[in-house]
Amino acid sequence: MSLNDQTALRVVLYEGTGAQPLEPQQRYDAMSALLDQGFAVTRAVPDGSLPAADRSSLLVLGRFDGGRPPVAVDAQNEVDIRFEDIDGCGTSRIVEMVENVRAEQKAVKPGDWKPWFPVIDYDRCTNCMQCLSFCLFGVYGVDSGQHIQVQNNDNCKTNCPACSRVCPEAAIMFPKYRSGPINGDVVSDADLQREKMKVDISSLLGGDVYQMLRDRSDKARSRFSKERDADKALTERQKCLVKLAQAGDIPPEVLMSLPSPEEIQRRAQEAKAKAEAAIRNQP
Amino acid sequence: MSDKTRILYCNCTYAQVVPKPVKEAVLRELAQSDIGFEAVADLCEMSARRDPALKRLAEGGAVKIAACFPRAVKWLFSAADAPLPCDSTQVLNMRVQSAQEVLAAALSPGLEPNLPRGKETRPAPSELPAS
Numbered sequence: 007m008s009l010n011d012q013t014a015l016r017v018v019l020y021e022g023t024g025a026q027p028l029e030p031q032q033r034y035d036a037m038s039a040l041l042d043q044g045f046a047v048t049r050a051v052p053d054g055s056l057p058a059a060d061r062s063s064l065l066v067l068g069r070f071d072g073g074r075p076p077v078a079v080d081a082q083n084e085v086d087i088r089f090e091d092i093d094g095c096g097t098s099r100i101v102e103m104v105e106n107v108r109a110e111q112k113a114v115k116p117g118d119w120k121p122w123f124p125v126i127d128y129d130r131c132t133n134c135m136q137c138l139s140f141c142l143f144g145v146y147g148v149d150s151g152q153h154i155q156v157q158n159n160d161n162c163k164t165n166c167p168a169c170s171r172v173c174p175e176a177a178i179m180f181p182k183y184r185s186g187p188i189n190g191d192v193v194s195d196a197d198l199q200r201e202k203m204k205v206d207i208s209s210l211l212g213g214d215v216y217q218m219l220r221d222r223s224d225k226a227r228s229r230f231s232k233e234r235d236a237d238k239a240l241t242e243r244q245k246c247l248v249k250l251a252q253a254g255d256i257p258p259e260v261l262m263s264l265p266s267p268e269e270i271q272r273r274a275q276e277a278k279a280k281a282e283a284a285i286r287n288q289p
Numbered sequence: 290m291s292d293k294t295r296i297l298y299c300n301c302t303y304a305q306v307v308p309k310p311v312k313e314a315v316l317r318e319l320a321q322s323d324i325g326f327e328a329v330a331d332l333c334e335m336s337a338r339r340d341p342a343l344k345r346l347a348e349g350g351a352v353k354i355a356a357c358f359p360r361a362v363k364w365l366f367s368a369a370d371a372p373l374p375c376d377s378t379q380v381l382n383m384r385v386q387s388a389q390e391v392l393a394a395a396l397s398p399g400l401e402p403n404l405p406r407g408k409e410t411r412p413a414p415s416e417l418p419a420s
Contacts, residue, residue: 030320034316034317037316037328038313038320041328041329042300042330044302044334046330047327047329048325048328049326049327050325051325062342116302119334121334123337125368128364128367129407130408181332181357181365182301184306186358189361190357190361190362191358194413
């Protein structure tokens with residue numbers, strides 16, 4: 007099942023009409039514990055309203071009057087709504103109750119996958135396809151309009167920010183990265199001109215990338231075939247990965263998980279072909 | 290705070306990049322206030338799943354989001370086909386702001402939109418006017 011097909015269980019702490027408010031400490035403890043377990047929690051207060059429905063299943067928790075939780079169904083039969091009374095329940099009991107409902111409804115189990123994947127800043131992206139050409143794990147692809155996009159984010163290697171290093175515009179973010187601009191901090195001139203980044207990109211692609219980008223509009227259609235040599239790119243890519251690993255940017259386990267040289271070559275050529283096709287088909 | 294401005298808190302559950310004391314203090318204060326709010330475990334995880342809840346959150350009107358860098362938050366929502374409206378979204382950055390700063394902004398009336406509206410590059414220190 008792909009990430010996108012999974013439904014989530016959303017929890018509502020209901021303190022509106024027909025329910026008693028929770029004690030502040032109990033509310034904080036419950037919310038904190040549920041968030042740590044990966045659940046989304048909405049606090050609904052008197053005079054407030056329940057949030058609009060989405061694809062999530064809803065579990066509404068509250069200290070309901072008389073200890074009797076209401077029963078409700080979605081008239082359009084799109085959202086599964088459950089009510090549970092939590093009067094007298096401790097935090098661990100509440101978490102257990104929520105987890106049981108999640109399992110029963112086969113909703114996504116939070117925490118199974120660490121959300122590490124590239125996020126593209128399209129204000130900066132020039133659609134140069136270097137990320138697509140670089141990534142060996144098939145994370146990137148193009149949409150019907152030949153625009154770069156992240157298509158398989160769960161293929162991304164946890165804690166590896168290498169593709170953000172090859173982006174000449176610092177347009178690729180990993181929000182959980184430790185430092186800027188990869189973490190989403192504002193990009194500075196210094197980031198763009200950082201010598202290390204220039205060296206890395208040149209090493210990776212085996213050419214003067216900045217000159218190549220300046221000429222991009224004229225040469226886009228033939229750029230890859232003229233300026234890139236697959237064998238050289240492969241060798242330089244491996245050298246650069248070692249260099250990046252030494253600099254602390256790529257975890258050893260990612261390097262260890264690289265496929266055989268033959269497989270790397272096959273994937274590199276596949277990625278290159280995708281990038282070439284995308285450039286060729288750009289309007 | 291305007292009655293219509295919502296608050297969204299991100300717990301950044303799957304990484305340790307937001308200082309724990311900051312996120313705990315923000316959540317504690319929000320939970321002990323009398324306001325309703327939404328809390329999510331991890332916006333990154335929701336974006337990766339293209340969780341439809343992001344669309345609901347983005348389309349619900351003015352919102353203050355306690356999370357991380359505005360540029361990251363903007364494109365996390367966008368990646369889930371849930372673009373945030375630039376003129377009615379304020380992102381409070383728990384990676385760099387103190388809990389007091391985040392809470393003061395979250396609970397204050399009014400909203401100061403701060404999503405980047407295009408390609409923004411911070412000039413080098415040498416290019417800044419001398420103060």
